[in-house]
Amino acid sequence: MKLKLAKKIGVQEGFTIVDVGCGPGHHPPSFTVCLAELVGERGRVLGVDVSNENVTEFYDEAKEFKVEGRVSFVQGDALNLRGIIEDDFADMVVGYRFLEEFMRPKDLSEVIKEMVRIVKRGGKVCVIELSTNTRNEAEEIYIRLHRDWGDSFFEASEIAEQMRKNGLTSIQIETFEPNIWFSPQVAEEDFWEEFREQIISKLGPSTKKYGMKYPPIFIVSGHKLRGGAP
Numbered sequence: 001m002k003l004k005l006a007k008k009i010g011v012q013e014g015f016t017i018v019d020v021g022c023g024p025g026h027h028p029p030s031f032t033v034c035l036a037e038l039v040g041e042r043g044r045v046l047g048v049d050v051s052n053e054n055v056t057e058f059y060d061e062a063k064e065f066k067v068e069g070r071v072s073f074v075q076g077d078a079l080n081l082r083g084i085i086e087d088d089f090a091d092m093v094v095g096y097r098f099l100e101e102f103m104r105p106k107d108l109s110e111v112i113k114e115m116v117r118i119v120k121r122g123g124k125v126c127v128i129e130l131s132t133n134t135r136n137e138a139e140e141i142y143i144r145l146h147r148d149w150g151d152s153f154f155e156a157s158e159i160a161e162q163m164r165k166n167g168l169t170s171i172q173i174e175t176f177e178p179n180i181w182f183s184p185q186v187a188e189e190d191f192w193e194e195f196r197e198q199i200i201s202k203l204g205p206s207t208k209k210y211g212m213k214y215p216p217i218f219i220v221s222g223h224k225l226r227g228g229a230p
Contacts, residue, residue: 001178001214005096006034008176009126009219013040015091018118020078020111021098022047023054028061031096031128036067046090047073048081078111079104085118093119094126099159100151108154112162122226125168127159131175131216138181138213141206159220168222178214 011017017039022032029037036045045067047058052075062068076084078098093115099108115125132153134140143153156173163171 001180002029002031002034002096003037005128005176005217005219006031006038008174009092009094009128009221010124011035011038011092013038014042015039016044016089017046018085018090018093018115019045019047020093020095020115021101022049022058022073022096023098023101029065030058030061031094032058032071033061033065033067035094036062036070037065039070041070043070045071046085047071048076048078048085049073050077051075078102078114079107080110081114081118087117088120088123089118090123091120092124092126094128096128097130099127099129099154100146102152105152105154108158109162109165112159113166116163116166116168116224119224121224123224124221125163125224126219126221128176128217128219129154129156129159130214131156131218134215136213137206137210139215141203141210141212142182142215145203145212156218156220160222163220163222167225169225171220171222174219174221176217176219178217180214182212 017035019032019035022030032045032047036043039045052073055073058073059068062071074084095115102111119125130143130153132143134143160171160173
């Protein structure tokens with residue numbers, strides 16, 4: 001799924017990409033690794049996260065998938081990466097499901113502003129998030145589970161508006177269908193092991209009846225003008 005998403009947003013061989021909020025990659029391959037596979041040996045992927053707690057796992061995964069020479073990690077807050085990443089650094093700046101764990105939803109504009117600063121003129125900014133426009137109970141269970149963890153969800157239109165306000169053009173909103181189902185057994189016993197008790201107590205009956213399914217994923221993207229204002 002992640003590799004298909006990376007292809008869909010237009011990652012090309014030789015690109016320099018910044019993956020904002022790259023996270024630890026608990027369910028490999030991570031999106032960072034998928035990006036690295038597509039940029040090839042001439043490309044580079046820089047993962048950025050506010051915590052360096054899982055940096056060992058980050059590099060171990062890169063080595064496992066044989067892309068260690070193409071990826072690197074820096075610790076930084078997505079709100080302000082000045083002094084860490086220079087202006088017009090990357091061909092593409094992406095964020096894969098990092099907004100849902102963002103603890104300050106009101107700061108969305110500042111995050112988009114930094115992504116725009118980092119991307120080259122003519123480059124592309126892409127934000128990939130789960131849609132809350134669920135179509136059945138199995139998808140609603142997945143969203144309810146993440147809400148219980150305290151995750152934040154944005155509408156695609158909110159992200160698109162912030163891209164416009166920060167000077168991006170050719171704004172597009174696309175939908176991607178994962179078509180991934182989790183059986184009740186997987187949902188309760190394996191995939192969500194650290195939250196098993198919470199699932200059983202709050203969502204157990206519904207999960208057993210309906211299972212759990214990835215909701216649609218939306219992609220919001222825009223381009224930075226080649227000259228003049230960003």
